[in-house]
Amino acid sequence: MSENDKRWIVGVDLGGTNIVVGVLPLNGGDGEVLGLQQATTEASKGAKFVVDRIVHMVEDTIAQVCRDHDGSKSDFAGIGIGSPGPLNRSTGTIINTPNLGWRNFPLRDLISNAVGLPAALDNDANCATYGEWWLGAGRSVDNLVGFTLGTGIGGGIVLNGEIFHGASDVAGEMGHMTLDSTGRRCKCGNYGCLEAYASGPAIALRAVEGIEAGAETILPDLVNGRLEDLTAATVYEGVVLGDAYANEVMTETAKFLGTGIANIVNILNPQMVVIAGGVTRAGDHLFVPLRAEVRRRAFKSAQEACSIVPAQLIGTAGVIGAIAMFKKEVLGAV
């Protein structure tokens, strides 16, 4: 059977907290992921545990899709894997991933050999952005930039329908763009990074600092007074309940994000910026002040050319993008 007869590709989205695995037909179908599997990562149990878990999930999803669609393993072209980086795509190796505790770890080949299918590896945020480009919010554009807001802020750049990787696979680290050169210390060692203001933990930290400084707000009540339990989701909850202080924290978050996006708009002049992550649930509370900040800061002809939109593939962008990435890398075109 030649490559052209293959019907499906497996996608793996490996995160610090969860693993998501699923399958799409080569042409993407209607974007509905088949045989969707989800499990916790449990990185603390070690690399072998995590790899075994991924391999089992891949085999389970293959089995399920074969059962549902009368197929066999030989119908599968291979496996696209999205993982936290930095990583080396050509060797398929994770260079160093603090969240997983891995160093120089040959993730791609371990999975490929165990399953017996070819595999390709790329950064998780690149994959999520590529998924949105292929079957999500960015279906109609050639050039887009993605921000994934979570424990950190990841990013991906798609130019002319390809993930842009740069000289050493680092391109797209928009979360570590300095917005205030003498600002907050970031986990990356730098000061004033976007991530130090607008990641989930950073949003929570800013909220707690204001509360400790005497802000009037219902946020402490939402966590029974345990400020250490306050998260970005708590802030969102406060916004929905009409809390003025929570809204202020959200507006500040929008301004930091808008400043970072304005930089990207001036530098890359993309057709679209796609924002993924829990904080996008805040909807207009986030997007209205965010877009206003971009208008305030970016060149008119650049911001007018750019749509700033929430991601559409909630929970599956990483898997879908890993599949698109495999297709591009191994089969040659998406």
Next chain:
Amino acid sequence: MSENDKRWIVGVDLGGTNIVVGVLPLNGGDGEVLGLQQATTEASKGAKFVVDRIVHMVEDTIAQVCRDHDGSKSDFAGIGIGSPGPLNRSTGTIINTPNLGWRNFPLRDLISNAVGLPAALDNDANCATYGEWWLGAGRSVDNLVGFTLGTGIGGGIVLNGEIFHGASDVAGEMGHMTLDSTGRRCKCGNYGCLEAYASGPAIALRAVEGIEAGAETILPDLVNGRLEDLTAATVYEGVVLGDAYANEVMTETAKFLGTGIANIVNILNPQMVVIAGGVTRAGDHLFVPLRAEVRRRAFKSAQEACSIVPAQLIGTAGVIGAIAMFKKEVLGAV
């Protein structure tokens, strides 16, 4: 005579202060510009004056090259024009250029029709960066980012040997990246732009502010006490003379530039950053603290992959890049 028989291309580098015009053979030759012409722009005399001056310079350079190399006008493939933007490349129109006072001005066709040769138009900083990629510091790389430091800070992005333009020809406006979200007001209307700290006038302004606040320095003596005459070149002169305060201003400049370049290194992961402009004469006084700042702020695997170097085509990068741009746009490849 077919396109393939053409021997030369004319390049025009139009700036707010000067116009530079010259010729290269199609293959670039040894990079030495033939028939080099230079004149002041005198934009205050109006658009017709400037266009007439450019047309005369183009005709003079063509005549000189024909005389020196036994050629005729039919040996010329066309004219590449680099101009301040924003501009529309497809219509060849300057949208709005404050320094020249032009709005919706069809510069490309006016020159093309007057001279009787095809022409192509692009942003001046894009052209300067492309020139460095073709025949200057970036000859050996595929992906590079250029910063041109002068009255403003321009920039250009070359990816896979092509100028990257983005959705509306604005890509590469690195000078208007926010580095301090509540910082200095920039001429573009934004706050805390790189240009508001590290352009020539911004360097001079920071130096004067420190002097007015009582800094001990010889800088006022270098302008006979007339602080309004103090420029970035004065600061450079003070650095050469060993003035500690001038060195402090230069180091601050290097830190702002290094912060902006670190952002670009994290976002685009280029193989090379090329810096052009008078301030690069400061040599190690600029580049040593600048590279240190990039190391302090950017991801290790990204900054290790990136050389940060001064431009090589002093005074001719714009002309050479305009020629390369014409070659790419009209003849199809550089």
